[in-house]
Amino acid sequence: MTHLFSTDHRTIGRQYLTLALIAVITGTLLSLLMRTHLVWPSWKLPLHGSILPEDYLSLVTLHGTIMLFFVLTTAPQSGFGNLILPSQIGAQHMAFPRLNAFSFWLTALAFAVLLSSPFVYEGAAISGWTAYPPLSAIPSAGPGQGLGMDLWLASIAIFSIASTINSINTLVTIIRLRCKGMTWDRLPLTVWGWFTAALLSVLAFSVLLAALLLLFCDRHAGTAFFIPPGDQVSGVIHAAGHPGNGSPLLWLHLFWFFGHPEVYIAILPGMGLTSMVLANFSRRPVVAYRLMIATTLAIGVLGILLWGHHMFVAGLNPFASTAFSITTLVIALPASAKVLSWIATIWRSRPHYTTAMLFSLGFVSLFITGGLSGPILAQPILDEYLHNTFFVVAHFHLIMAMAGVFSLFAATYYWFPLISRGRLLSERLGRWHFWLTLYGAYNTFFPMHFTGLAGEPRHYAQLTQIPNAAGHLLAATLPLNLHITTSAFILAASQLIFLVNLVRSFRHGEATPANPWQATTLEWYPCFNLPTEPLMAHRPPCQYIVTASGDESFLPQWIEDASVDIKSIKRE
């Protein structure tokens, strides 16, 4: 029991990661059900029967909610943040250990509440992870808008509070607990990622909480914040008891003010990790280190100014569309600067292709492919056509889901000795895992651009048996959809390799010396227990030497006397 309710940051980090692993397995299985239903609509789910449209929508909702909140927010920010961050800045613990444990158990509670929602009468919520009103604001609007929706709201509200608490902890830890010599410009880029993501969480999650409260009042207190006057659902006027000129657009503003920063909360720590891993295995300092810090912060700031690009087709003042379009396009600048730095770091080096390195390269690749469709969607006129199609699904699954997950895999392979106290994941299985995952990721999500361009809509339970020209258009996408579903199964199946690797390596993995990757940051200080004396950082991270004859050595932050002067190891 003492272990279960531990206040040790490493234990809490592991607990978060375990939660995220359970969540990602659940979310993946749900997505497989959806893909199966799309290509074989008549297939009957054992113990359940046919998948009705409302079932399909609840699958969409649960999949999105679980993946966004309990995987892409929880694993990088709370999981690896707790596990690695204190050691990486030379602190012995987080700033508020008990609060830390509390926020983990709140997160677990939020997940439990969410998982209970499919089992209530009327079933799980069907409004998508964005819960757009007015349907979500009216419990009697139909199946999936009743108690399941309330549980969804409760779950996300609890999650918001937990995430805010965790982010406050992260911020104070970074600001107050850095060890001697760990100045702001010596902080590893992962720490900058966690820092910016935590700032975004603190500012954005409370806006979500306010929006959830308003929605809850609409549902149960007779208000009309989001219910337009005279609102009809299936011929029934539901707005009667709700006075006022409520506007679903208000929800969209509040929700996306949170929702877009959420994307960066998920990806910023991964960007930092990628920089560090690429530098490590290329034996090079990160190119333009300070610029990378600046771009991280710039992405954070811009990230909260561009929520309106989710509303181009929802109805927005045209001038506002232009403003949001510009801020969205501007974010391509720091993002491109990051990509250039990644490429420049590995350019003409002799990289060590470990699995962590491969996954980081995969991250860069997916970040580029997924990112390229960003500026396309950022233009209101193009978004007009593409917004409710699978083109958008392709975009965010490549850049957010897949790039995010690739950075999580890179983190797992890279930091596994710290999770397992001195064992490595199998590199051989890791390679199989990487190549199959890369194949699966591209073959699953890239073709969605084409089905989207062909007009395949999002959130549609069934693509067959649609009359007229639309039906013809959609029928043409079916072969490609079959390919997507097959690839999705390959993608999911290749994760079994990862699970086997995890389970086996915890017990029987190759025992490793304390710093197997020759990393330079403090979490690799050569001992798997917490260092007894306070650490000190003597230099920036990622200092390596490669001589002309190919000999490599590295200068970790914790070593005091370096026989080699840093000037002489600047890039030759």
Place this chain on the structure above:
Amino acid sequence: MPSTITPINTERDKKRHLDDHEGGHGRRPPTDKRTGGGGDNDNWNDRPQGRRGPREKLSRARLGLFFALAGDLMFFVAIVSAFFVAQNSSHIDVYNRYVNQWLPTAIPPILWLNTAVLILSSVTMEVARRSMFRETDVMDEWLGIGKPLTRRVLPWLVATTALGLLFLAGQAVAWHQLNIQHVFFSSNPSSHFFYLITYTHAIHLFLGIGALIAALTALYASRLLETRQILIDCTAWYWHAMGLFWIFLFALLAFFQ
């Protein structure tokens, strides 16, 4: 060493270290900053870093509270934004009339009194907070000579709690008065916001009163002076923030309906 003595000047002036690189004033002299890590004249290590020393825990807790309050501010900002949106939205009805259903809620006059009570409670809270750091008392308390801190702080804390409860009671009276006039939560868009804002603020004050009670308990129950100081200090900042939030929310309800 007691964790509460006023830090010496060099410590208080945390950004500037008195050493051979600079005189404690102005910018760092233009020496080469990259001398090689750990070697002679390596002033990398003199850059600001995570602070250690007296009041470390206190400043940590305070910083955490300020981030929490920044988040909380965003919560109210979101609700106030919604207030202005709802106030200015309208629709065209079936008779082609322009309809705006916003009926300004006349605030009950007792809110003025409540506001005064809340401001007063902030004053008593600040007296309590400052007394907690009076150096001679802290020294006595730390050395175990009597309980001057407890004696000095207790009445002010009790006063703050009482004034806080009085404010909440006053709010309840205001809600009651509105109910008598048949202005309910769901009556019209303006009353939605009146109740929503006052309710959420009241919930915040309830939490504040919980914190006050915790601080009062800690005055007797906690043996660590630092814990008591942290509890009272953070409660005070929270309380001030809620007072400040209320002034803005009250101004919104009173003058911008």
